[in-house]
Amino acid sequence: MRRILAWLAAGVAAFSLTGAAPPEPVALDLLLAPAPAQKLSDYRLFVDAGGRRPNAGVTPYTINTPLFSDYAEKHRFAYLPAGTHAAYAETGVLDFPVGTTLVKTFAYPADFRRPQEKVRYVETRLLIRKASGWAATAYVWNEDQTEAVLKRAGARLDIAFVDDKGRRREVDYAVPNVNQCKECHSSSGVLTPIGPKARNLNGAFDYPAGRENQLAHWTRLGLLEGAPGPDAAPRTAVWDDPAEPVAARARAYLDANCAHCHSPAGMASNSGLFLELEETGPAALGIGKRPVAAGRGSGGLEVSIAPGRPEASILHYRMASSEPGVMMPELGRSLVHEEGLDLVRAYIAALPAQP
Secondary structure, three states: OHHHHHHHHHHHHHHHHHOOOOOOOOOHHHHOOOOOOOEHHHHOOEOOOOOOOEOOOEEEEOOOOOOOOOOOEEEEEEEOOOOOOEEOOOOOEOEOOOOOEEEEEEEEEOEOOOOOOOEEEEEEEEEEEEOOEEEEEEEEEOOOOOOEEEOOOOEEEEEEEEOOOOOEEEEEEEEOOHHHHHHHOEEOOEEOOOOOEHHHHOOEEEEOOEEEEHHHHHHHHOOEEOOOOHHHOOOOOOOOOOOOOHHHHHHHHHHHHHOOOOOOOOOOHHHOOOOOOOOOOOOOOOEOOOOOOOOHHHOOOOEOEOOOOHHHEHHHHHHOOOOOOOOOOOOOOOOOOHHHHHHHHHHHHHOOOOO
């Protein structure tokens, strides 16, 4: 991400010094068109063919704890039409105006020990706020990394990389089709974003001009109205920051990876297992909770979370699996997230045993 921002800053400086004409603005008319464009470049969200340098009005961002996607790196951007702004919401996703486009590119370096070298962009997903509601599209990058093309039906891609421990890993990478997008991005049956909530944006980001809290940055730029100061806003913990409490980090991880389905408005609402960060009920969080329907997904275990006993917890069992029909989450991964599993194991082990 820092490399992307450096390229952007260098590009702006080059236009200024050479007198070159600035790039054409983002194609808002195409973003709002009924049918998606066939190529990502048609939208002019980026000023280079490789999708590394965002256009004017396209703001990079991150979230404190992201969804795990087979170790893919993610580069996020938000475009809001000129003169518009998002409205602050203490809970849930910010209220974005029509024309807002949320951009997420999935990428893999060849070797995670050298994350800035030989980075392969795999796909770029767009969530576009049209007058009729949100619409999702996915674009797959070509081998030359010069264009991404629309894939309505999704795609399967073979990805290989070396992880940060020096191990070769292979991923059966799935680009989602339109219906699969709806499965995760559904709230009471309506397509919606997941990540850009105030509590997920309440963290620092390295902008070209310096490091700044994202809520403060968006407010200062006029992209967000009604937000309190960062200290008065809710905040999601950073799942891999060892300075934060294990319980806060684990709850953040389960919120990011599970709660889009496991919530009262999600696709798994009938399970009674609700893992949103705002949930406080022990049973709803899975503590001592028996599953609604037993099956091989339970692994023969009795409760979602057995305090002090990760090995007796269905939640841990399903996270530790990569078998279709057993593993959770069901979509978006083919590998076990070892670090996330370790965190959830530590969280369950530290829970006091029930009387």
